[in-house]
Amino acid sequence: MESYSESYRKSGVDITAGYAGVKLMAPHVARTRIPGVVSGIGGFGGLFAPDLTGIREPVLVSGTDGVGTKIRIAQLLDRHDTVGVDCVAMCVNDIICCGAKPLFFLDYIAIGKNVPEKVAAIVSGVAEGCVQAGCALIGGETAEHPGIMAPEEYDLAGFSVGIVDKGDIIDPDRVRSGDVVLALPSSGLHSNGFSLVRKVFHVEHANLTVYCEDLGESLGEALLTPTRIYVKPVLAAIGAAEVHGISHITGGGFYENLPRCLPEGLTARIEKASLRTPPIFKLLQETGRIPERDMFNTFNMGVGMAVIVSRDTADQALSALAQHGCPGYVIGEVISGEERVILC
Numbered sequence: 001m002e003s004y005s006e007s008y009r010k011s012g013v014d015i016t017a018g019y020a021g022v023k024l025m026a027p028h029v030a031r032t033r034i035p036g037v038v039s040g041i042g043g044f045g046g047l048f049a050p051d052l053t054g055i056r057e058p059v060l061v062s063g064t065d066g067v068g069t070k071i072r073i074a075q076l077l078d079r080h081d082t083v084g085v086d087c088v089a090m091c092v093n094d095i096i097c098c099g100a101k102p103l104f105f106l107d108y109i110a111i112g113k114n115v116p117e118k119v120a121a122i123v124s125g126v127a128e129g130c131v132q133a134g135c136a137l138i139g140g141e142t143a144e145h146p147g148i149m150a151p152e153e154y155d156l157a158g159f160s161v162g163i164v165d166k167g168d169i170i171d172p173d174r175v176r177s178g179d180v181v182l183a184l185p186s187s188g189l190h191s192n193g194f195s196l197v198r199k200v201f202h203v204e205h206a207n208l209t210v211y212c213e214d215l216g217e218s219l220g221e222a223l224l225t226p227t228r229i230y231v232k233p234v235l236a237a238i239g240a241a242e243v244h245g246i247s248h249i250t251g252g253g254f255y256e257n258l259p260r261c262l263p264e265g266l267t268a269r270i271e272k273a274s275l276r277t278p279p280i281f282k283l284l285q286e287t288g289r290i291p292e293r294d295m296f297n298t299f300n301m302g303v304g305m306a307v308i309v310s311r312d313t314a315d316q317a318l319s320a321l322a323q324h325g326c327p328g329y330v331i332g333e334v335i336s337g338e339e340r341v342i343l344c
Contacts, residue, residue, distance in 0.1 A: 012146025017114040021142060024120035028127035032137040036103065039138065046138030048104045050163055057166035061100035065090035066157035069194040073223045075152060077208060080118055082226045083156055084125025085132070086191045089227035090250070091160040092133040093305065096234045097246040097261065099170035100162035102135035107158045109142045112149035122156060125226070132229040135160065172263040174244035180314045181268055181332040184234070184321065186304030188280050190227040192251040193298045197223065200288035214283050222280045230305045233326035237307060241317035245308035249300040256297065258306060259340040267337035268306075271344060274331045277302035296343060308334060 004016060022041065029041055038047035052058055067086045074083045084107070092102040107126045109119060119142055130137045149155075189197060198204075201219060208220030215222045237243055245261035258268045281302065285295050295301060307328065309317045314330065321328040335342075 012113075013144045014114060017116050018142060018144070020116040021114060021119040024116050025123040028120070028124045029137050031127050032105075032130040032135070034134065034136045037136045037138060041139065043139075046104065046106060048136065048138055050103055055163070055165045059100075059164050059166050059169060061095050061098045061162045061164060062160065063091040063094040063162075064157065064159040065094065066155065067191050069198060070191050070223070071155060072198060073194070073203065073208070073220065075154075076203060077220050077224060079224065080121040081125045082224055084122050084127070085129040085226035085229070086125075087156050087158040088126055088129025088133055088160070089229045090191055091158050092129075092135065092162070092229060092231050093227070093248045093250075095160055095162040096231050097170070097248050098162075098164060099168050099238055099243070099246070100164035101235060102133050102160050102162040102231060104136045104138045105130050105133075105158055105160045106138065107140040107156065109140070109154060109156055110145050110149065111142065111154035112145060113151035114142060114144045118154075122154070126158070129226075129229060133231040135162075170238075170243060170246055172245060172261055175262055175266055175308055175334055176244065176310070177266060177334055177336050178311055179244050179308050179334040180311050180330055181270065181334065182307045182309060182314065182317060182321075182328045183275065183303040183331040184230055184305040184307060184326055184328050185228070185276060186249070186278070186300045186302055187228040188222060188225040188278050189284075190250070190300055190304060192300070196288070196290075196298060197284060200284055200290070212283075215279050228304050230326065233321045233324035234305065234307065236320040236324045237309070237317045240320035241313035242310040243307060243317065244310065247306040247308075249303050249306060251298070253295070253297045253299055253301065254303075254343065255341050261306075261308065262334070262340065265336060265338065267335050267339045267342055268308075268332060269335050269342045269344060270332040274329070275302050276329070303331065306331070
């Protein structure tokens with residue numbers, strides 16, 4: 001029997017659009033299937049059977065996040081196939097800070113009007129992020145919100161679960177004075193600070209498609225560049241070197257996130273001159289007249305992830321990162337002190 005409600009449609013919710021969206025997204029979801037996936041899409045719950053071979057004390061690590069107001073850039077450009085990568089990245093990049101391998105992901109889309117092609121485009125980005133992270137997209141929800149959101153508006157959030165052996169959990173107690181801080185390059189702004197970004201660039205009234213010499217691309221392209229996913233290179237570094245700490249440089253920048261992987265009494269001393277900062281940050285700072293301290297306390301400044309390793313194994317870590325397409329480099333060291341972060 002066909003599922004259909006004319007009364008519900010007149011209220012603003014078209015359930016047939018939801019069914020059409022599921023059909024369109026099915027091939028994208030199929031791309032993410034990995035060993036352990038038990039169920040297909042459409043059930044009440046996503047099922048996953050993890051391979052526990054070699055894991056003595058399995059610990060599940062979860063993370064949830066959204067894309068934030070970067071979504072507005074996608075809406076203005078009418079391009080919706082990249083923000084899903086951001087959504088996955090914001091979750092799995094947090095999970096690997098504990099040393100965990102992401103297993104599966106679920107998404108949640110709230111949308112003013114369910115346009116199946118738009119929803120499928122969003123999910124295609126989520127699927128791409130899952131492929132990059134090596135995890136499976138095993139479920140999700142698309143909720144139509146007429147009267148709450150404008151027809152063209154939507155929001156995107158996600159949830160991921162990973163696994164790590166209890167003895168391999170990376171926590172601040174591992175970090176020692178003399179350890180080396182490595183930078184893993186960001187692809188740009190990633191998914192943080194976009195309320196400030198939108199204010200500085202007046203995005204509601206700007207032409208985001210005009211080529212910008214300073215950026216080598218349009219402003220819209222630079223702002224919409226997806227967040228880099230670090231799962232595979234970081235897991236490779238963990239296997240090759242003594243990794244003592246990992247920090248995902250997200251909202252709060254250096255000053256908020258580096259201390260999260262440090263024990264009391266230790267400080268990360270970062271050489272600002274060593275940072276390889278993409279041009280979007282200079283343009284943002286100059287256009288908005290943003291103080292340097294605020295830049296480092298809001299944005300990643302070109303460092304999407306900081307990995308703290310023993311000095312003796314730094315070269316092994318850098319080699320493993322490079323072999324997985326992530327050219328890391330040294331930006332500082334860990335020293336004794338209560339400052340927590342020193343930028344010099």
